[in-house]
Amino acid sequence: MYFRHRWLLSLTLLLLPGFAPAQNANPIPYTLSFVQVTSATGLPALQSYCIANVSATQWLILGGRMLGLHQFNPPPANNFLQPNTTLWSINPTTGAALQVADLSQLTPAVGDPLTSTNQQCEYNPETANWYVAGGYGMSRTTNTFVTFPTIFQIPVPKLVQIANSGQTSAQMQAAVVSLLQAPGIMLTNPAMKDTGGVLSHNAAGVEFLSFGQIFDGSYNPFGSGFTQSYTQSVQPFTITASPFSIQPLQPITSSDKDSPFNRRDFASTYDIDPTTKQDRFAVFGGVFHPGAIAGYDYPVYLTGAGVNVSVTPDHTVTQHFGFYQSPVIVAWDGSSVYHTFFGGIGHYFYTQTAPQQVVYNYVTQSGRNDGLPFIEDIDTLIENSSGQYQEYIAPQTVPGNMLHGAAIDFIPNLAESAKFQGIAGNVVNLSTFTPGEKELIGYIYGGVEANYPLPCIPSHGTQATNALYQVYLTMSPWTGQIPATQATEAVGYYTHGDPNAKTPPGVPAAPAAQAAPPSECSTSAAPVPTKPKKKSRKKSAGAQS
């Protein structure tokens, strides 16, 4: 039923009321360009990590994983291998990476949550505190995978002092252990038990732990021995910094029949509500609709600067891109807000290289297209002061047609902080640019790298990447934008192994006998070349125009 819905959806996109009918030839008044820093080879390959963007020349990073997407193997297989156990200090301007400490050497109570993945994190430069909530990982105490019910308040200046001290590794390790294991750094509270959600706050200081899930046990969604529940809520709370305590409030839930809060691993960012010109926190995409292998195609906004807070799904728009956590570059021109999604995972795609398309078609015809392929497109969702949306695909893709962008966020360049505004200082204020001015506004680092949009072998063919991209904004119209309605919907047909499943209209039918893997899949276990290759921009069959 779901795929029929999707199929119908693709035919009616142009009629959706949230989209402004008029299409501007140059709807985006600035141009983003992405340059991979090929010299930054010493960076660790990481995804789903926590970052404290401390200064223009220093990031602190912990948590996350050093492999690609998790596996789905039954126990005792470990589906979440190679957690990142290192506290890193990275200089994005030089590509230098320093291993500050091995957090696995901390006590289990402290070290396990800090070395888990998909924590909810936020660095607050005003208080210089780095908050790390929840996360999924191995508990050495119980020898099981759990979602941690913890929150840390890490004093970043002290970490910076350690990282920049020039001490030996052993000295730094000792100092970090002493700091992070000190009383008052970590709290345990069931309200913080979450993974794949997001931590944000508003101007009054109300904190929000939004969405995500609670997963206890080994990740084996098709098996047993675990419990999984989406929080389906926004958990508001307040923080008292000293002594560190939190005061959780009752979760905010939704009576919306579409269960818009049943999402995790989404793209999210602070932005500006163009209808009110107030700060806002936006959540785009995320997975999954209850009972369906489908991402959300409309955003949820957290608004309210004080203690009058609203959490509102916007059903007036149907996104084509930004279905999974990926970098979102936000720009504001005083009237409209622009959200640019860099690669990641979408339900639509516009560009695939020829090899990518071969594999995509093979997987689709094998009945394994889950409708959420990795993509290389760069897409911008525009919302104007009337709350109307337009969505465009950039003529450029992720450099080298790399399938990058999943499981990471955009990192603003603090050297250009005067170019930003907003509660978190991440919204590019276009009024600060002069015509033609070009600035390095930020970075994109790491994430999941996929060999192909869909895997030749189920749940294989991805890895963490250490790719570092510089993001430039030039104050001149971004020409050649393509309406997102011209993208191809990833309508596959996921049979769940059911041989009697019927193919909906418009969906490539699975052959009676599964086709042999294409030659591309013979090397699918190996990563695609990191060297940018010549782009083969080809629109897929079935793309709508």
Added chain:
Amino acid sequence: MSYLDFPRLIVSGSFYTDPSTMDNDPSHYDPENTNPSPWQDPGGSHNFSFQDILAGQLLNRNFTPPKVSSAFDPSGNVSLNDPIVNTEVHSTDTPGGLSGVTPSPAKMVDLDVYQQAVSTIYGFFLQLGVGTNQLVGPMDAATLNSVRFDRVLPTRGWAAWDSYGAGSFGGDTYASGVFQSVVRIPSGVWPSSSGSPILDQLRGVTTSDSSGNLLLSVRMTLDGYQNVGWHHEDFRLGRLNLAIGPVFAGEPTKCIAGRWLNGYTVSQPAASLPWNQPSLYGAPFRIRQGTGQTATVSIDLSNAIMMASPGGVGTAIAQQPAAGPLDLGNLSVYIGDGSTGVVGQPFQLNDVFYSLSGGIVDLPLTPAQQAAAAKAPFFIVSSITNLVGLSTFNGLPVLLAEDPGGVWIAANDRAFQLASDTPGQNSATASVYVTQWGQPVTEAEFLACGVSPCFPGNGLATVPWSAGYKGNSFGSEAAMGLSVAYVSPGLFQLDLKALADPGSRTTELDSQLYFLCVWPASGPPPSPNLSPNGPPQEALVSCVLWASYPLNPNPQFPEIQQIFNVYNKLFPAMRAKMDLTEQQTVFTFSANPPWGFFASQKLPGPSQVTLPNGGIIQQGAIPYYMSLDIDDPRFMPIMRNLSPNKRLTYLYYAYNVQQGLIPTPPPPKH
């Protein structure tokens, strides 16, 4: 403008109370009923506290100490960083608010078995502050208002068979209500520099009473109360939402002389309604003029909104409804025909709104809206469209709406006890505030009033006539006198007079209950016997008129035993401490200890009492506690259900014991 004004503090947490349920059933007052049913919490002591009195006795208590959750400065800007935020707010639980003395928490008691909707908190002392600057002051006795029993969405549905006791026996878990009063802080304990800028600003704008105490307006909205013992985690606990603001000269202390939004209420049972149909209560609101052309409307929705699930503070379970406000989508406030647009911005109901904003929404008014508000009603619409049977605006359901005529009547004093046979206690006055479109009514003849004895079938009786009503005594209708007079713009005074002996309903229910009603004289009076239409709770005054009792200066123990018998029967917690029907016990504690014992502990109280015959009492625990002020948390009887002459008769007995006029009784036989 009271707690609706700024600076404002919001306090969230748990409260503890344990009113005994033995006195909740009229049949229990039948002398033939010597073994009354206990209901859900017979052993309660009527304590009301901001501490968990059962802490340490029961495991895994879900008690959240009340704390200041947010503070608003004089401009209405919220702060979560002011030093007062996240400080604990206490009840001192001691008489006089003194530290280091024997605990005796405030007491919450009903006025009458048939009027349990005006429960009153006596002897409450509030304590808040930063560090060592702790402000402690007594709260004027506060009477429950706006009580409702449909606070929580009935997730089974609205049919009669769906309620199943609505969460607990008697539905208390699904109840909520409001206590509004003032706290009097001695100026000496409130320094001008308290450590909290917003507390200092509050001190700067609030007024003082004639004794120099600085006044705080307090509004407690209580809900989520659990009084079923097997819920040991939250037994006797509920959720507190406390708003604290300034008191300005001339304004009422226990109500809002402002405006009122009537909530859409489901008349239960309503099997035809969908399960998710919300039921709301009314909400007071005021418009505050700012500087220049600015104005703000402040609406207190704390008691009006519905909760998604029963319970109080604490962490919810994933995928289960949280005990926070029911999601009603975006709520938009309009005025009149709505042509002036949405007031401020739409807002949502959630626990940030409830626990950090106190359930109060403050919205700016445009000049056009200010003009419209002067002569047109406010209303609130929801963006949720799957509700049925509601009036609509632009296709959206109207959840709350002001009276089309804009009249609002609010009684400041709402519960009385009078006795025709006791000089000084046979009359009283009650203040009633009347506004139209928020402006004080100046028409002297605006109000009419009337007395409605609580006879069988009375629409406002809060419990069923379980025992079959007894005691429609001859002349009781004419025993209560009432008149109303215009005092000043917006202020009317009700004069209550105990004209005659009303008789008793039973020998153990020695009084009559009267509902005193006021209404616009230009409109119809309430229905006879207030059924089906009585006045709203907020405009209602309730009065117990004691049956006359012949004062006996030489009582013998059987008479005293008869007086105490019902108290003993319906208050097991008291009986466990002191059996007041047991002669040896009463004899002993009528003369012991000397009152110097209490004075030595520096407890507030009388050093002696002079009886009408000139006799002086200076000893005895029972006469001591029966001589305290009714606002003292130690006052006896705890339920305040003894007529003046019965109480005085006992004091004569105690005096006679002390004078050796009563022979020492034989030891008790068990």
